[in-house]
Amino acid sequence: MKVKLTLTIEEKVIDAAKQYAHSNGKSLSDIVENYLKSISSSEKKNENLSPKIVKLMGVINLPKDFNYKEELGMILSKKVLNRS
Numbered sequence: 001m002k003v004k005l006t007l008t009i010e011e012k013v014i015d016a017a018k019q020y021a022h023s024n025g026k027s028l029s030d031i032v033e034n035y036l037k038s039i040s041s042s043e044k045k046n047e048n049l050s051p052k053i054v055k056l057m058g059v060i061n062l063p064k065d066f067n068y069k070e071e072l073g074m075i076l077s078k079k080v081l082n083r084s
Helices: 011-023 028-047 051-056 068-083
Strands: none
């Protein structure tokens, strides 16, 4: 059953979100609903993880511009070069 929800959000944020929704062929309601589903189900996902892993989550603080794919590529390249 769908229920109407009223939110108070900055106009700029709403405008940007509407543009994003339109460019992705979705409604703003769909995007908000899917977001809320994802954050509420993430708690359930953690239940399947071992307590040791859950305890380690959030331990490392990386810079915002950290690119793990780039870093992994450099590490793998060094590993391959060292084998030669």
